Amino acid sequence: MATAPSDHDTDCSEGRPAGALGWIGARLPVVGAFTREYVRFPMPRSLNVLWTVGAMLTVALALMLLSGLALALHYTPSAAGAFASIEEIERRVPGGWLLRSMHMTGASLFVGALYLHLFRGLYYGSYKAPRELLWLVGMTLFAMVLATAFAGYVLPWGQMSYWGADVAGKAIAAVPGVGPVLERMFLGGDHPGDGTLHRLFVLHFTLAFAVLGVVGMHIAALHVSGPGTPSGRPPAGPSETLPFHPYFTAKDGLALVVFALAFAAVMFFLPSLIVEPANYRPANPMRTPPNIEPEWYLLPFYGVLQSVPSKLGGLLASVGSILVLFAAPWLDVSPLRSARERPVYRAGMAALVVAFILLGMAGARHVQGVWLYVGQAATLYYFVHFLVLMPLISRREIAAAKRAP
Amino acid sequence: MNRPSFLRGVASAAIVAALLSPTSSLAAKGEHDPSPKRAWSFDGPLGHFDLASVQRGYAVYAQVCSNCHGMEHVHFGDLRGMGLNDHQAEAVAESHTVPDGAEGKTRPATLDDAFPTPPVAQGLTPGAVIPPDQSRLAVVYPGGPDRIYALLTGYGPPPAGVTEAKDTFYNRFALGRTIAMPPPLHDGSVVYADGTQATLDQEAQDVTTFLAWVAQPHLDERRRVGVRVTLYLLFLGCLLFILKRRVWSNVH
Numbered sequence: 001m002a003t004a005p006s007d008h009d010t011d012c013s014e015g016r017p018a019g020a021l022g023w024i025g026a027r028l029p030v031v032g033a034f035t036r037e038y039v040r041f042p043m044p045r046s047l048n049v050l051w052t053v054g055a056m057l058t059v060a061l062a063l064m065l066l067s068g069l070a071l072a073l074h075y076t077p078s079a080a081g082a083f084a085s086i087e088e089i090e091r092r093v094p095g096g097w098l099l100r101s102m103h104m105t106g107a108s109l110f111v112g113a114l115y116l117h118l119f120r121g122l123y124y125g126s127y128k129a130p131r132e133l134l135w136l137v138g139m140t141l142f143a144m145v146l147a148t149a150f151a152g153y154v155l156p157w158g159q160m161s162y163w164g165a166d167v168a169g170k171a172i173a174a175v176p177g178v179g180p181v182l183e184r185m186f187l188g189g190d191h192p193g194d195g196t197l198h199r200l201f202v203l204h205f206t207l208a209f210a211v212l213g214v215v216g217m218h219i220a221a222l223h224v225s226g227p228g229t230p231s232g233r234p235p236a237g238p239s240e241t242l243p244f245h246p247y248f249t250a251k252d253g254l255a256l257v258v259f260a261l262a263f264a265a266v267m268f269f270l271p272s273l274i275v276e277p278a279n280y281r282p283a284n285p286m287r288t289p290p291n292i293e294p295e296w297y298l299l300p301f302y303g304v305l306q307s308v309p310s311k312l313g314g315l316l317a318s319v320g321s322i323l324v325l326f327a328a329p330w331l332d333v334s335p336l337r338s339a340r341e342r343p344v345y346r347a348g349m350a351a352l353v354v355a356f357i358l359l360g361m362a363g364a365r366h367v368q369g370v371w372l373y374v375g376q377a378a379t380l381y382y383f384v385h386f387l388v389l390m391p392l393i394s395r396r397e398i399a400a401a402k403r404a405p
Numbered sequence: 406m407n408r409p410s411f412l413r414g415v416a417s418a419a420i421v422a423a424l425l426s427p428t429s430s431l432a433a434k435g436e437h438d439p440s441p442k443r444a445w446s447f448d449g450p451l452g453h454f455d456l457a458s459v460q461r462g463y464a465v466y467a468q469v470c471s472n473c474h475g476m477e478h479v480h481f482g483d484l485r486g487m488g489l490n491d492h493q494a495e496a497v498a499e500s501h502t503v504p505d506g507a508e509g510k511t512r513p514a515t516l517d518d519a520f521p522t523p524p525v526a527q528g529l530t531p532g533a534v535i536p537p538d539q540s541r542l543a544v545v546y547p548g549g550p551d552r553i554y555a556l557l558t559g560y561g562p563p564p565a566g567v568t569e570a571k572d573t574f575y576n577r578f579a580l581g582r583t584i585a586m587p588p589p590l591h592d593g594s595v596v597y598a599d600g601t602q603a604t605l606d607q608e609a610q611d612v613t614t615f616l617a618w619v620a621q622p623h624l625d626e627r628r629r630v631g632v633r634v635t636l637y638l639l640f641l642g643c644l645l646f647i648l649k650r651r652v653w654s655n656v657h
Contacts, residue, residue, distance in 0.1 A: 045656060087478035087540070090623075097623040098630070242656065250649040257642040264638060268631020269450035280541045 037223050042241035043248050044229045050120040051227060052255030053113050059256055060110040061215065065208060067103040068152075071096075075155065077201035079194045082157035083282040105267040107149055108274040111297040113259070114145060122328065123349055125337035126228045132329040134221040139326045141218060144211050146298065146322075151204040153295055157197065158279030163292040165192040165200070171318075174311035191285060232337030293364060300356050303363030304382070307375035317379060324386045331386055334394040335401050342397065348389045355381045438577040440548050440555035447617055451632070453625045454618050459487045461597050462615025465608050467497075468595045470539065473586075475522030478540040479619055482516035486622045487615075491516075534585040543613070543620035550617045552578060557609040560588040 017031070025031035074093050076085040089096035118138075121127055127135035150168070154161045169192065173183040188195015226234070235241045242248070266273055274296075278289060294302055301318050308314040324331075332345075339346040355378040362375030446455035463484070466476075481498035485491065498514040503521050505512040514521070526536050543550050555578040563575035569583060576584045590608045597603050618624075 084478065091478065091483055092480065097627065101627070246652045247656070250645070250652040254642070254645040254649045257638055257645050261635065261638050261642065264631060264634045268627055268634065271627075277545050280545050 037244075039243065039245045041223065041244040042226070042235075042238065043244055044227060044235045045240055045242045045247075046229050046231060046235075047227060047248075048230050049255065050116065050124075052252050053117045053120065054222075055252040055256055056113050056259040057110065057117060058215070059259075060106055060113060061212065064103065064106045064110060065212065067099050067106065068205075068208060070099050071103055072205065075201075077155070077197045079157065079197060079283070082155060082197055086156045101267050101271060105263060105271070105274060107152060108295070108297065109259075109263055109266065111145065111149060114142060115297070118142060118325075119353070122352075123339045123346075124228055124230060125232055125332070125339070127329045128332070128337050129329070130225045131221070131228065134218065134225060135329055136326060137214060137218045137221055139322075141211060141214050142325070143322055144207055144214065146301075148204055148207040148211060149295065150298065151200040151207065154192075154196065154200045155204065156279060157283045158276075159281045159283060159287075159289050160276055160279040160292065162192050162283030162285065163289055164294055165196050167292055169196075171305065171311070171315050174315045176312060192283075228337070230338060230340065232341060291366070293366075296360065296364075299360040299363035301359075301363075303359035303361075303367065303375050304379050306363065306367045307359075307372065307379045317383075321379075321382055324383065328386065328390070331390040332394050333391075334397040336397050342393065344396070345389075345393050348385055348393070351381060352385045355379075355385070437580055437582055438555075438559075440552040440578055443551050443554055445550055445617065446614065447624060451628060453628065454487075455614060456488045457599065458611050458614040459618045460489075460615075461599065461601060461607075462611035462613070462618075463487065464597060465590070465595050465612035466539070466615055469589050469608075470612065471520070471523070473523055473525050473536040474539045475526040475536075476520040476539045476619065477522050478538075479520050480516065481514055481518055481520070483619075483622060487618060536586070539616060539619070541620045543617040548578075550613045553616060554609050554613045556584070557590055557612070558605060 017025070021031050071089060074085060074089050074096065076082055086100070089100055091097075093099075121135065121138065150164070154165045165187070169183045169187045172186050173179040175182055184190070186196070186199070187193070188199050229235065276295075278291075293299065301321060304321050305314040305318040308317045334342070334345075336342050336345075339349055358374055358378040359382070362371040362378065365371045367375040446452060446458065481494055481501070484494045484497060489497070494516055498516055498518065501514040501518075501521060502511040503514045503518050504510070522538070524530060525533050526538065528535050537546075543553060546553060548555075556576060559576045559578040560574060561577070563569055567575065567582075569575050573583045573585055574587060575582060590605050590612070592605050593603050594605075594608055595603050601607060
C-alpha cells in the first residue's frame with residue numbers, strides 16, 4: 001500500500017503525492033479535489049473579516065449535529081416523557097448538561113452568525129451573477145435552518161415549547177380553505193401533543209441532516225464562482241489572489257477561535273442571554289402564559305406576523321419577508337455590486353438593518369401601543385426596500401453607467 | 406436578544422399567582438414590594454455554592470418544605486452533588502417510602518428514586534392550592550433567589566385597613582401581597598446537625614441556597630469547565646494570531 005506504482009504518477013499532471021495518499025488518490029477523487037479546492041484554491045486577497053463567518057457556520061453546524069445526535073440518544077419524543085427526559089439529561093446523564101447547553105448556545109449563535117452571513121451577502125451584492133444559484137441555495141438553507149430551530153425549540157416540551165407550537169398551528173390554520181386540515185396535519189391532532197412531538201422530532205432530525213447536504217451544494221457552488229470581494233470587482237489576476245492554504249486556513253482558524261471564545265462566554269458564564277426560564281416549566285395545556293414568544297432569532301418575523309391586522313395577511317407577510325430575499329438577484333440588476341460604491345443602496349441597507357431590529361423589538365412587545373406603528377412602519381420599509389428601492393436604485397445606476405461609459 | 410426580564414417576570418408571575426393565590430382578583434393587580442438584592446455565594450460568573458449552606462438548606466427542605474412541596478425531577482442519588490457520600494445519600498433515601506407497584510404497597514426509596522411528591526402537591530387535597538414543584542423553582546420563580554428569601558422572611562401583620570381573606574396570609578413580597586402558604590419558617594424550626602443557630606434568617610438563607618443549587622446542580626462545574634476552556638482558547642488564540650501575522654507578513 002505504501003508504494004504506489006510509479007507509472008501512475010506520470011499520468012497525473014498535478015503531481016499526486018506518493019505513499020498512502022497517492023494510493024487512495026489513484027482510486028478515489030478525494031485527494032486531488034481536496035488539494036485543488038482547499039490547498040491551492042485561489043482566494044481574493046482583499047476579503048475582510050466578514051468572509052470568515054462561513055467557516056464559523058460550518059464548524060457550528062458540525063457541533064450542532066454531533067451534540068444533537070448525543071442528545072437524541074437520551075430524549076423521549078412523547079408528551080408524557082419529553083420534559084422528564086430533558087431533566088434526566090440535565091441532571092443525571094454524564095456530561096448531559098454540557099451537551100445540552102452546547103446545543104442551545106449553538107442554536108442561537110448559529111442563527112446569529114447566519115444573519116451576519118446574510119447581511120454580508122446583501123451588503124456586498126454577493127447574490128449577483130454568476131452567483132444566483134449560490135444565493136438561492138443559501139436562502140433555502142436559511143429557511144431550512146429557521147424551521148429546524150423552531151422544531152427543536154418545541155422538543156423540550158416546556159411552556160414556551162407547547163404554546164409556541166399552538167401559535168404556529170393557529171398561524172397555519174389561517175390559510176384559506178385547507179388551513180384547518182394543515183393545522184391538524186402539523187399538530188397531529190386537535191392540539192399540541194404526542195403527534196406534534198413525533199412530527200417535530202422527525203422534522204428536526206431530518207432537516208438537520210438535509211441542511212448538511214444543502215451546505216455541500218452551497219460550498220460546491222461557491223467553488224465554481226469563487227467568493228465575491230468587498231469591492232465587488234473580481235480579482236484582476238493571479239497577483240490579487242492567494243492560495244487557500246496557508247493564508248486563509250490561518251485567517252479562518254483565528255476567526256474560529258474568536259468565535260469559540262464568544263461561544264464559551266455565553267455557554268459557561270452568560271447562559272441567561274439565551275435561556276428562557278419559562279421553558280423550564282413543564283407544558284401545561286390548561287394554563288396559557290400571558291406572554292408567548294419565540295426565540296430571539298424568530299422575533300423579527302413574529303413582529304411582521306403581528307403587525308398586519310389580519311391573520312392571513314400576517315402569515316403571508318411573514319412568509320413573504322423570507323421569500324422576497326430569494327428574489328434579490330432579479331430585483332437588483334445594477335451593474336454595481338458592492339454597497340461601498342452605491343451610496344443610496346448603502347443608506348437603504350442601514351435602514352433595513354434598523355427596520356429588522358425594530359421588528360424584533362416590536363415582536364417581543366406584542367406590537368402593543370406605539371409598537372404597533374413601529375412594527376407596521378418597519379414591515380412596510382422591509383418590503384419597500386426589496387420591491388421598490390432595489391429596482392429603482394438599479395435603474396438609476398444603469399442609466400448612470402450608460403451616460404458615462 | 407435578551408428581552409427585558411420584566412416581561413419574563415410578568416409571564417411567570419401570573420402563573421405563580423394562579424398557583425399561590427386563590428383570590429385571582431387580587432393577583433390580577435400583580436403588585437408586590439421589590440425584593441432587596443442579597444449577596445449569594447453562587448452570584449456572578451465566578452461564584453460557587455457554599456455546600457455547607459446547601460446541606461443545611463436540605464435539612465430545612467426535608468423537615469419543612471417537603472411536607473407540601475414535591476421535587477419530582479430530583480433523585481435521591483442527586484444529593485451526592487451537594488457533598489454527601491453514597492452511604493449518606495442511601496440513608497436519606499431509605500428514610501423515605503415510595504409506592505411499590507399497585508395496591509398502595511410501599512417500599513424504602515433507593516438512590517434511583519425521585520423525591521416523592523406529597524398528596525397536596527399532586528392535587529389530591531380538595532380545595533387546597535397546589536404548592537409548586539421545587540425542582541426548578543429558583544430558576545422559574547420571578548425574582549429568583551432574592552425573592553424566595555424575601556418571601557420566606559416577609560410575613561407580617563397586614564397594614565391597617567387591609568384584611569386577609571380566609572386561609573391566606575399577608576406577605577409584602579407575594580404577588581398581590583397575599584399568599585396561601587402559611588409562614589413556613591420560624592426561629593428554631595429545624596435543628597442543624599452542624600450546630601449552626603437555626604434563626605429564621607439563617608433557615609431562609611440556607612433553604613434558598615439549597616433551592617438555587619437543586620435548580621442548577623451543575624452550575625459550579627459549568628463555571629469551572631468554562632474557566633479552563635476560556636484559558637485554553639485564549640492561549641490558542643494568541644498562537645493563531647502570531648501564526649496568521651507570520652503567514653500574511655509577505656503579502657501587503
